Amino acid sequence: MKVSIVGVTGYSGLELIRYLRQHPKVEIVSIHSHSMHKKSISDINPHLKNIISLPLEEFNAEKIMEGSDLVFFATPSGISKELVQPFVTAEFPIIDLSGDFRLTSGGTYERWYGKTSAPLDLVKKFEYGLAECRKNPKAIWIANPGCYATATELTFAPLLENKLIQLDSMIIDGKSGLSGAGKGLSQTTHFTETNENMSVYKLNQHQHIPEIIQQFKVWAPEIEAIQFSTSLIPVTRGIFLTSYVKASQSISTEQLIDVFKKYYQGKKFIRIQPENQFPELKQVVGSNYCDIGVTYNQTTNIISLVTVIDNLGKGAAGQAVQNLNIMAGFPEELGLNAVPLYP
Amino acid sequence: MKVSIVGVTGYSGLELIRYLRQHPKVEIVSIHSHSMHKKSISDINPHLKNIISLPLEEFNAEKIMEGSDLVFFATPSGISKELVQPFVTAEFPIIDLSGDFRLTSGGTYERWYGKTSAPLDLVKKFEYGLAECRKNPKAIWIANPGCYATATELTFAPLLENKLIQLDSMIIDGKSGLSGAGKGLSQTTHFTETNENMSVYKLNQHQHIPEIIQQFKVWAPEIEAIQFSTSLIPVTRGIFLTSYVKASQSISTEQLIDVFKKYYQGKKFIRIQPENQFPELKQVVGSNYCDIGVTYNQTTNIISLVTVIDNLGKGAAGQAVQNLNIMAGFPEELGLNAVPLYP
Amino acid sequence: MKVSIVGVTGYSGLELIRYLRQHPKVEIVSIHSHSMHKKSISDINPHLKNIISLPLEEFNAEKIMEGSDLVFFATPSGISKELVQPFVTAEFPIIDLSGDFRLTSGGTYERWYGKTSAPLDLVKKFEYGLAECRKNPKAIWIANPGCYATATELTFAPLLENKLIQLDSMIIDGKSGLSGAGKGLSQTTHFTETNENMSVYKLNQHQHIPEIIQQFKVWAPEIEAIQFSTSLIPVTRGIFLTSYVKASQSISTEQLIDVFKKYYQGKKFIRIQPENQFPELKQVVGSNYCDIGVTYNQTTNIISLVTVIDNLGKGAAGQAVQNLNIMAGFPEELGLNAVPLYP
Amino acid sequence: MKVSIVGVTGYSGLELIRYLRQHPKVEIVSIHSHSMHKKSISDINPHLKNIISLPLEEFNAEKIMEGSDLVFFATPSGISKELVQPFVTAEFPIIDLSGDFRLTSGGTYERWYGKTSAPLDLVKKFEYGLAECRKNPKAIWIANPGCYATATELTFAPLLENKLIQLDSMIIDGKSGLSGAGKGLSQTTHFTETNENMSVYKLNQHQHIPEIIQQFKVWAPEIEAIQFSTSLIPVTRGIFLTSYVKASQSISTEQLIDVFKKYYQGKKFIRIQPENQFPELKQVVGSNYCDIGVTYNQTTNIISLVTVIDNLGKGAAGQAVQNLNIMAGFPEELGLNAVPLYP
16 A cells, blocks of 8 residues: 655654554655655654655645555644645545544634634545544545544543443543644743643643544533643653543442443553553553553542553554554554553 | 751752751751761762751750750651650750641541551641641641642632632642652652653542641531542652632632732732733742642633642742741741742 | 563563564564563553563573573573573573673673673673674574663774774763663662763773773774763663764765765664764664764864664664574564654 | 843843842842843743842843943843943943853954954953953953853863873863753754754854863963864753863872862862762752862773753853852852752
């Protein structure tokens, strides 16, 4: 299978290269960047020397469709929505890692991203690519979920589908490493400002909130709101999510673990932790795993959950490759068997 | 004023030296350690060379009372309860930084610390030293609060005393730097295990929980439980607390900020952030400040609060010096005017 | 090919698992630890869950030889020298990652490791496994080089073999991440002591010095001494080596780069940087690459070199797998094609 | 004494505030920034809230001279040379922290800073402010040394003045924390690029090289060149310098330590380490100390030295305050007695 990557110089694009280079059935045939064409990717990214030496090319839909079987967009929000039309017209497979094709209800993209949405009928052609919960495995246009959204939805899916929680009590306290802020330069990503620091950056305002609520409504249509905070911690990779929610019925930690194990049975990338054990961020870095620990506090009737993913792996490129595998009919794990980089 | 420090080689003891060396009215006359006596403190801690060269002495209550006017205990839990009796008998001033004299109800210390408590009538002689909320400024025996407890109580005091929240809805998500785990060696404090990592370490089990509830009951006796989690983040110093609680009445962010400003009027070390601004951890490191940001989410009826302190400053040695100032009748800020170490 | 790993719970052992799990021709059939047998490796190391679930077994030479084709020792120094005899007697292949079979001259191991050496005739049966400079590809007993030794020898090999430098002027300033200090607990590896810090730990005393000199003498027998310092920097993985040496003849940077490129022609894991470019540590983390930058300063007649490796990759497990490939006649890169984990 | 600070929003300017706020004889009366005037400094820097609330003013030489007794320039290179003339004309005291008045020989500033120099006769009016080696304590115009230059010159002064080393053999391997790169945004200071990384950034090209050689020539006029490299390590503050130089005569470590102790006798901020002990970076962070360790290797005839300073303290603002103390006739330590922030 031959693929092209558009927007390859950002962190998600580079991570796509990392995963795809290990995929036994996929070959990267062209890579595209609006800013630095002509140069070789390994000149700009010396870690890729002797590994991949394709030149950075200008975007050209026709050439991509001629040479490839699928195109990844790893562009910032607002780009792919301007570029996908020729691929859709030609029924050519797309996996989009940006937020451009995730929000299906009118005005939502505008409000949270501050940009004009793609036409909603075009958006609706895209399948939301939460890999463990995909509806239509044959979909050829995939809106790959956001990193926070992936972690949050995988955390609450078993609770919502099994109707175990009070819907107005969900509190999600998310923390992200700095690669989540992208390669752009700002005070927020300056080492001296960030190192030895922690800061809230979007309280009740993160653009993944509507994405999460939209997906939650699939499982529990009466949901109206969630409490969602996001902080930066001084690490490069990873999302660490602590969630709190009131149980709607009598339950125990043991029962909760059973619910999660059953829900994710056969899903190799979701690893439910044993009782009294919570995942550490580092145990998933560099991989496509999502590890979840859960406990119930009888005194407060609160279920606490700890969820960890690599924001560039399961939260972006890893899940995108998993979606490619689903689309192509490959085993879901193909090319994704990298052991997390511990220590 | 002459003071002695018992347990000077731990992080809190060293931080006491750091603050007291800048205090214009205090002289450190003796320092004590059970493990390394005879050596000079600056041989073991080269950062103190040319600054303080007192020898480490064995503990000797008589000699301390002869030479000093006050004794600090910066010992691990379980030590000071065995050592204070002669000082109490002699009506000699004590500031204890450990957990030994904080919990006044029977069986609580045993359950949370796993050790025998000091006799409860002795414990009750100690005033709980939450400096901004002290009851008896003349107290000469002070139980200096825990670091998490300090941050949590200063966060909720205005809300509880003004009856603004639903008491069964308090969720506190605390994160601490590694100095909070002390100088002891364990996998938890190994650089390679902790760096680029984040982990929950005590979910519903932190020994500051009963201390917090005890103090909360002073303000709202009907409180029964709180949801309290603690995680480690890869920084050296600092506590970063995110709290969530449901409002019990119609309120706005603006009103909440007013409540906090009024409650802490004249309290120089509590800095309430302006609307839409939340404190970063780094803005208090190296100081005795406690910075609090608050916001109200109308959609979920949840008040979110972000609180930061230096666990060794306001959370330990800084507050201890503040308590000394109160006891001695000095201005509360004396010796505590260090500017936070930013960047 | 079936392999066993002895000493699997240390960082090098875990890294062997990480590489071997991606090797298409190798299967790990048993793993051994003296301390924690019976448990599953993934119970102790949650990052391995769903990846490998072998039990930790007691060491048993007979059983290993029955079930496997090769044994790795990833044990601390002083262990493998007590365990290898039955394998040698049986002509069974060994790759030893410790320092036990590297030093061939009498008294050297004793002086630098402070322990009794293995018998020298046994030591001499082992081939020194500097993969790019191997003498006997058919050797079945390999002493895998130390991490600092690997970086230093790969840096100086082209200069020594081409007689380009003054032999009494070699200065090597090495820096290592904390995983190089192993999993053991000490003040040196305590996060709070190490974070935001840098410290020299072995000046003129590192046990890799005799290993380096021994190898240097192969290329230039008249060498007597090197100046070699090692510091700790607050990162998890990686060795960053800065070297200085006086040129023995008129030379230019361009010529030096040519010398290096020619010397390492066809050696995929050695990546010589273009002129005026020096490798960053991060561009090799998680991989088996060794990247080298070189420049000549006409004013001082000094050649400066910057060399980076992952101490657990090229400096330990990666090179060990490369040596397995050489021994087995596989392509050298097999199982080692992981892209460095950037960012 | 009343002072003004021009360029107060950079890291050196903020650090000046930190030190001066603790100085018992100095009051900051006005602060100036070209970019953000009108705002209060504590609005932009929340760590300064309740500490200093002066407004940021436009630069105005007349007003400064009316209200103050001395002006600090903490501006980037190229600014103060355009602004100082009215102060010099009025014989008004200046301490300049930039590189604008350090290089006294024609063409040097141009070559290394890439900008037009201030007129050389103006430059020569400034005394080079290496505080422990000041020539004219009455000078009122001070060129405060660069951070790397301070560390390097304090390291070599005793060796050069005592003629103990071979002058063509000096090799200095410097490492700096990221605050040394300033507040400006670049790939180099992006957390994700810098964290878990180390990189050489100026090999033989750092602008402090001519400053160091100029000062070295004061002590040993025949010096021609030094080998000088600078790397970035992932810490916020601090310079860690490893130096290597050949002895010119028979010497021992003990003798070297004596030479250093004698040379710096009475200089409280220079702390010579005992034999076999080398300073760690952290033992000076937040302070004005410069700690030096030295050892001699008989085998290679090389003297190795390890030197640590806080680049913002002794390397900038701390030394500037020390120079103010010298100028004003205060004790050198006044306002500089902060204990290093350990841990």
